[in-house]
Amino acid sequence: MIxxxxxxxxxxxxxxxxxxxTGNVVQSKHIGRDFMAGLKSIVGGEIRGYTEMMTEARNIAIQRMVEEASSKGADAIVGIRFTTSSIVDGSSEILAFGTAVKLG
Structure with a gap:
């Protein structure tokens, strides 16, 4: 799938x-990441635990979108976009969406 x-x-x-x-996932923080984030906020810098969490969530959202496109008989997905939103305190959603197409 392209x-x-x-x-x-x-x-x-x-x-x-x-x-x-579309493909989406709602991801929540866990206590270990939250604790490390609190410490990191004191000294500054990247919070790698959250970066890894969001990368994993994005990959899951893409996989789900590709599965939906495959079920529609598509060869490709064009115009892909991503959006994120906060659902409740401590969790966020990532949504991947695009147009499933058949190629010639």
Missing amino acids: YTTTDTIPGRDIIEIKGVV
Whole structure:
């Protein structure tokens, strides 16, 4: 499955639009990451535990989006975008969405 943030795929023709596809995950912090984040906020710098958590969440969201596109018979997903939002204190959602297409 080809997936891209661009609206086209060089050298390929889009012959059919299968529809919008999405993948999301809501991820919550755990006490170990929260404790380390508190310490890190005192001295500054990247909070690697949270970076790793959001990277994992993004990968899960992409995987779910690709699975939905495959179930629609798509060859590719174009125009992929990501958004995040806070759901409740201590958790956030990452949403991946794009257009599933059939290539010629």
